[in-house]
Amino acid sequence: MKRIVFLIPLAALFLASCAGQGPTTLTVMTHDSFAASQPVISAFENANHVKLVFLKSGDAGAALNKAILTKNAPLADVFYGVDNTFLSRALDAGIFEPYNSPLLAQIPAEFKLDAENRELPVDYGDVCINYDKAYFSTHNLPVPATLEDLIKPEYKGLLVDENPASSSTGLTFLLATIVHFGPNGFLAYWKSLAANGLVVVDGWETAYYTNFSGSSGHGPQPLVVSYASSPPAEVVGPITATSESPIGSVLGPDTCFRQIEFVGVLKGTTHLALAQKFVDFMLSQQFQEDMPLQMYVYPVNSQAKLPESFVMFAQIPAQPARMSPDEIAANRDSWIAEWTQAVVH
Amino acid sequence: MDPATLQGSRAVEWRRVLPWLAPGLFLALFFFYPLGSILWLGLHSALRGGIVAPVFLPTAQVFLFTVYQALLSTLLTLAIGLPSAFLFARYTFRGKSSLRLLTAIPFMLPTVVVAAGFNALLGGRGWINLGAMQLFHLAAPPITFVGTLGAILLAHVFYNTTIVIRLVGNALSHLDPRLDQAARTLGADSRRVFWRVTLPMLRVPILAASLLVFLFDFTSFGVILLLGGGRFSTLEVAIYLQATQLLNLPLAALLSFVQLCCTLVFSILYSRLVTRRPVSSAPRPADTKGRPARTWRERLFVGGIVVFLFLMFVLPLVSLPLRSITRLEADRAQHGPVQYGLTGAYYLDLFQNPTETIFYVPPFAAIGNSLLYATVTVVLSLLLGFPAASALARPTRLERVLDPFFLLPLGASAVTLGLGFIITFNRPPLRLVTSPVLVPLAHTLVALPFVIRILQPALASIPDRLRQAASSLGAPPFRVWLTVDWPIVRRATLSAAVFAFTISLGEFGASSLVVRPEYPTLPIAIARFLSQPGASNYGQAMAMATILMAVCGAGIVLIERLRLPGAGEF
Numbered sequence: 085m086k087r088i089v090f091l092i093p094l095a096a097l098f099l100a101s102c103a104g105q106g107p108t109t110l111t112v113m114t115h116d117s118f119a120a121s122q123p124v125i126s127a128f129e130n131a132n133h134v135k136l137v138f139l140k141s142g143d144a145g146a147a148l149n150k151a152i153l154t155k156n157a158p159l160a161d162v163f164y165g166v167d168n169t170f171l172s173r174a175l176d177a178g179i180f181e182p183y184n185s186p187l188l189a190q191i192p193a194e195f196k197l198d199a200e201n202r203e204l205p206v207d208y209g210d211v212c213i214n215y216d217k218a219y220f221s222t223h224n225l226p227v228p229a230t231l232e233d234l235i236k237p238e239y240k241g242l243l244v245d246e247n248p249a250s251s252s253t254g255l256t257f258l259l260a261t262i263v264h265f266g267p268n269g270f271l272a273y274w275k276s277l278a279a280n281g282l283v284v285v286d287g288w289e290t291a292y293y294t295n296f297s298g299s300s301g302h303g304p305q306p307l308v309v310s311y312a313s314s315p316p317a318e319v320v321g322p323i324t325a326t327s328e329s330p331i332g333s334v335l336g337p338d339t340c341f342r343q344i345e346f347v348g349v350l351k352g353t354t355h356l357a358l359a360q361k362f363v364d365f366m367l368s369q370q371f372q373e374d375m376p377l378q379m380y381v382y383p384v385n386s387q388a389k390l391p392e393s394f395v396m397f398a399q400i401p402a403q404p405a406r407m408s409p410d411e412i413a414a415n416r417d418s419w420i421a422e423w424t425q426a427v428v429h
Numbered sequence: 430m431d432p433a434t435l436q437g438s439r440a441v442e443w444r445r446v447l448p449w450l451a452p453g454l455f456l457a458l459f460f461f462y463p464l465g466s467i468l469w470l471g472l473h474s475a476l477r478g479g480i481v482a483p484v485f486l487p488t489a490q491v492f493l494f495t496v497y498q499a500l501l502s503t504l505l506t507l508a509i510g511l512p513s514a515f516l517f518a519r520y521t522f523r524g525k526s527s528l529r530l531l532t533a534i535p536f537m538l539p540t541v542v543v544a545a546g547f548n549a550l551l552g553g554r555g556w557i558n559l560g561a562m563q564l565f566h567l568a569a570p571p572i573t574f575v576g577t578l579g580a581i582l583l584a585h586v587f588y589n590t591t592i593v594i595r596l597v598g599n600a601l602s603h604l605d606p607r608l609d610q611a612a613r614t615l616g617a618d619s620r621r622v623f624w625r626v627t628l629p630m631l632r633v634p635i636l637a638a639s640l641l642v643f644l645f646d647f648t649s650f651g652v653i654l655l656l657g658g659g660r661f662s663t664l665e666v667a668i669y670l671q672a673t674q675l676l677n678l679p680l681a682a683l684l685s686f687v688q689l690c691c692t693l694v695f696s697i698l699y700s701r702l703v704t705r706r707p708v709s710s711a712p713r714p715a716d717t718k719g720r721p722a723r724t725w726r727e728r729l730f731v732g733g734i735v736v737f738l739f740l741m742f743v744l745p746l747v748s749l750p751l752r753s754i755t756r757l758e759a760d761r762a763q764h765g766p767v768q769y770g771l772t773g774a775y776y777l778d779l780f781q782n783p784t785e786t787i788f789y790v791p792p793f794a795a796i797g798n799s800l801l802y803a804t805v806t807v808v809l810s811l812l813l814g815f816p817a818a819s820a821l822a823r824p825t826r827l828e829r830v831l832d833p834f835f836l837l838p839l840g841a842s843a844v845t846l847g848l849g850f851i852i853t854f855n856r857p858p859l860r861l862v863t864s865p866v867l868v869p870l871a872h873t874l875v876a877l878p879f880v881i882r883i884l885q886p887a888l889a890s891i892p893d894r895l896r897q898a899a900s901s902l903g904a905p906p907f908r909v910w911l912t913v914d915w916p917i918v919r920r921a922t923l924s925a926a927v928f929a930f931t932i933s934l935g936e937f938g939a940s941s942l943v944v945r946p947e948y949p950t951l952p953i954a955i956a957r958f959l960s961q962p963g964a965s966n967y968g969q970a971m972a973m974a975t976i977l978m979a980v981c982g983a984g985i986v987l988i989e990r991l992r993l994p995g996a997g998e999f
Binding site: 116117118119120121122123125138142143145146148149150152153154157159173247249250283284285286287288289290293294295299300301303304317318377378380416417420428 | 470544545548552570575576654655657659660669670672673674675676677678784785786787788789848851852855856956957959960961963964966967968
């Protein structure tokens with residue numbers, strides 16, 4: 085008798101899990117940082133009589149790994165969030181269906197990294213060094229302008245960076261230094277940085293909120309590896325002509341690295357036409373204009389307008405570092421291992 | 430030896446299997462099946478030459494550090510937890526229940542929040558460093574916290590002391606006091622009573638607590654990643670980095686396999702040590718609440734530990750609610766002392782969704798979801814834990830074989846298991862990956878070993894002759910259970926329920942399993958705020974963390990207050 089009682093909740097859970105599959109549901113697998121506004125999502129749902137479900141599956145790497153592992157029975161119809169550091173890996177796994185969206189015409193060629201259009205660019209952002217304006221003005225110290233400046237003694241102990249083994253932000257900055265100093269020279273640079281009191285933490289949250297002096301944590305370091313789009317978020321109160329962000333970005337040669345994020349239709353989807361419509365939607369002006377304030381990224385669609393706070397406080401670097409996805413994929417593991425040997429141990 | 434095991438007929442054997450059916454089925458389906466699938470997939474491709482880099486040396490390094498830090502952490506946790514367990518079991522003092530509650534709260538706080546708490550206290554611009562700099566006129570902060578082994582050990586002690594307090598304290602408070610009294614009558618002084626009577630009887634709960642603490646430290650993940658500053662790596666961290674950052678599944682599977690084998694060895698050792706019949710005990714008479722400290726030595730003991738626990742637990746915890754109501758807007762022109770001001774804005778902000786994001790988490794919905802998951806976890810783990818613990822209380826060879834397997838979920842890599850769920854429950858009829866029921870199921874997996882460990886000694890301590898006496902006086906089975914078993918196991922059941930509840934509330938499922946954003950929990954809401962820049966987001970994260978602490982505290986108080994009418998004083 086008791087034994088049967090034990091099985092009831094299990095059976096109930098089991099039944100609950102089987103029921104409730106709606107008529108047409110389009111599932112979008114993505115990383116934890118994905119965000120969009122309700123009116124924009126509803127507009128797509130109402131226009132296409134579809135219910136959108138977003139499967140947040142961990143950080144960008146974890147989400148991609150889950151998509152690759154389930155390629156025989158895909159969990160979703162569309163995958164958003166592969167960036168240029170993971171692009172080759174994603175394409176090699178063969179999980180995406182090519183799609184020549186008509187909206188690609190509105191996107192500059194510099195963002196289109198996959199010639200077969202299995203992965204379509206959606207947004208971009210620049211990993212940059214942010215600085216705390218107040219620190220540099222009170223200490224009468226010029227803001228560092230180049231990567232070389234950072235190993236000067238006056239900037240000793242001022243920079244906090246993310247470990248590239250655990251953080252995509254940290255990895256991206258490592259790539260910027262490799263572009264600038266070359267695959268044979270970057271380790272020497274990092275050794276000088278480490279000798280100059282570089283602080284390494286696990287991820288962006290810790291670096292920005294705990295160590296950086298320009299944000300809420302009021303930590304000890306006035307320089308942090310973060311994003312060019314962070315300054316608008318630190319403006320307090322309503323925006324006026326005299327508003328100023330307490331932080332800025334260092335926009336020197338190769339101090340920033342461009343990160344591009346992609347969307348693709350997953351092979352094996354049973355809603356191919358709808359999935360393609362959703363990809364079109366993500367590239368359309370409406371969605372593209374919604375992104376900046378939702379995810380702190382820039383639209384790739386040249387017709388999309390930027391919000392006021394981005395125009396006023398976020399700067400786009402003139403010369404961001406770039407590297408081909410193939411080169412990144414071929415070397416990423418060994419670079420991370422070499423970096424770890426040189427800096428952490 | 431137990432007379433029941435000596436009979437050993439077929440019928441008896443068959444009846445012994447029955448209690449294992451439900452928990453066994455649960456474990457097989459939701460643990461061994463997904464874990465086996467992912468390990469097979471990984472090891473299979475490893476055997477086909479998937480691993481190219483030399484793996485032996487790095488693996489050995491990681492393994493040694495994992496064991497080293499877990500041993501150190503466990504010893505420190507025992508050094509603090511054991512005196513605290515005695516304090517709570519034997520003495521009464523002002524603020525006892527609040528202090529006890531506070532020691533339990535860290536257990537369910539997400540690592541991000543704990544790290545923030547410690548940083549507010551010990552970080553470069555934390556109170557202690559700022560105070561020391563003012564006091565001794567230092568130019569630089571004297572204490573470096575993040576990136577040291579000390580930070581990792583401190584966080585482990587902070588998290589796990591409650592395990593020792595609960596497990597050992599629970600056993601201590603229902604030891605039969607007549608044994609002490611007998612020893613004293615025979616002329617033993619209090620120190621002799623402690624070493625020769627009390628401590629030997631506590632061997633099993635102390636070992637149980639040590640093993641659980643060790644396993645938690647052994648598989649430590651967030652603490653190492655956040656407070657280690659990238660300089661330290663445990664097996665679990667290495668698995669995570671290989672599986673999700675480097676996408677090297679074969680190596681991740683190999684590391685998971687090593688971790689799992691270690692856990693199995695520890696579990697078997699432990700199981701050998703503890704599945705003996707413990708000393709019989711009776712429900713403790715009225716003095717279970719303890720007594721005030723009388724001699725100066727007792728006062729020193731109580732006072733010292735209370736002060737220590739206060740510094741250790743209350744200060745880091747208080748820094749969070751404090752942070753959620755203070756605005757730290759430095760006057761930007763002069764980068765000097767930070768301007769403090771009180772504000773309720775972060776709490777009000779929680780109720781607003783200025784960017785109209787679809788992932789907006791209304792605070793009450795997050796609380797509701799968290800509580801719902803926690804309740805299902807408590808019910809499920811008690812229903813599955815009771816039969817298993819009852820069987821383990823009267824162990825035969827079957828129990829000795831099965832017991833270690835029920836501890837394994839504690840030592841399995843959450844990342845690996847999460848990937849296992851993804852590949853096994855991704856198609857009908859068990860398309861659970863896209864379903865919210867996976868959350869309480871996963872929580873139950875982690876809570877079950879605790880529930881079993883807590884219930885088993887209590888059930889084993891019930892003298893059979895009490896049951897026999899009740900039956901021979903004509904009591905039907907349920908009445909025997911209600912009047913004999915329940916008063917003895919009631920306290921352990923509540924303790925088990927509290928553990929299951931707190932595990933569920935604090936479990937940060939987002940990193941290991943697919944979570945439906947429509948049903949966000951409090952830890953997920955906190956993580957969402959922390960992943961975006963800006964003072965308002967940070968403040969709201971702290972406000973949500975404070976709400977999580979409050980909900981946890983309220984839940985624990987509520988569960989501990991649940992008593993059957995007429996069951997007497999707790």
